[in-house]
Structures are given as C-alpha cells and as structure tokens.
Amino acid sequence: MEKIVSRKLRINAKDAMKIAEKLYTQGYISYPRTETNIFPKELNLTPLVEQQMEDARWGPFARRIMNEGGPNPRQGKKSDNAHPPIHPTKYAANLTGNEQKIYEYIVRHFLACVQKDAKGFETTVNVDIAGEKFTAKGLIILEKNYLDVYVYEGWNTKEISNYHQGDTFMPTVLDIVSIIQPYKNVKK
Structure with a gap:
C-alpha cells in the first residue's frame, strides 16, 4: 500500500503509514501493516461492501457489486496467516485531507478486489x-x-x-x- 499511495496520491510512505495506523486505531480500516492479498473464507465481505453504498463517489459501484451477486474476491498469492488484506471496517464520512485520500484509496482498492476483472x-x-x-x-x-x-x-x-x-x-x-x-x- 505504501508504494502505491506514495506514487498515486503523492503522500510519502512514512506519512501514509502513520495515517493508515491512525485510521486503524479509529476503527475505519483493518490492520495496515500487512502484505496479505488473500481474503480468508470466514471473513464476511458482504456487510463491508454494503456499508460503502451510502457514499456518493463509490456507493453506486458498491450497490452494483451487491446487485451482481455480492462480493467475489480475487485471490492473490500472499498471506501472512495473521491478518486479512487491508480493507475498510466501517464507513467514514467526515475525514478530510490525506486521511480522506488514504481511506478512499483503501475503499476503492477493496471494492476493486471484490469485483470482476x-x-x-x-x-x-x-x-x-x-x-x-x-x-x-x-x-x-x-x-x-x-x-x-x-x-x-x-x-x-x-x-x-x-x-x-x-x-x-x-x-x-x-x-x-x-x-x-x-x-x-x-x-x-
């Protein structure tokens, strides 16, 4: 996440991780210090997608995922067997600045991971x-x-x-x- 956020959002990697850790301690995202890209089967992704449906920017896309049968995660190849991939854990409507940018990146990445190629x-x-x-x-x-x-x-x-x-x-x-x-x- 740090490399992509740094390159795409122009936030340096150290600051990006500090912000991600803050979002984690506030309960907005899952544990951010993981390279895992395999969602465990026991993690119910449906409510995580549904809670994003109220956002004007990506809500219609989340609704589309649900209308097309629900989340179907693309499975990667890395797992630390301790943490799932970074994903939103609750909807955040009041973030600003770089916190909002990183949260948005995490949400969009998550929704992309549970949609078709x-x-x-x-x-x-x-x-x-x-x-x-x-x-x-x-x-x-x-x-x-x-x-x-x-x-x-x-x-x-x-x-x-x-x-x-x-x-x-x-x-x-x-x-x-x-x-x-x-x-x-x-x-x-």
Missing part, C-alpha cells in the same frame, strides 16, 4: 507497404468492471478497424517521419 480485446495489425513494415495496436474495452471504481489505473480505448489476414486497404494518411540514407564512400 476488466474484459477487452487487443488487436494487432501488421502492415507491409512497399516493403516497409508497420504495426498498429488497438484495444476495445468490453467491460470495465473493477476499473469503474479503481481510478488509479485504467485502460484507454484506441479502436482500430477489424481486419483479417490478407485484407487490403487504402491508408488515409502516409507521413514520412524521417529518411535515412546510406553513407557514401569517401575517398581520400
């Missing part, structure tokens, strides 16, 4: 024009899912037409960026 298609087109090779890549997002709440990363849609092997087309623009000519032999 994003789905998309990546298309790669390899083109040969007069012996010159070009490549274009495009991404079509089908379902953003967790990306709808986890604003700290995202996919950018860059659509390209649907092509099949052997198709021909007429480019709309051909720009020559640079021309490289071979060195001429210099005689002395």
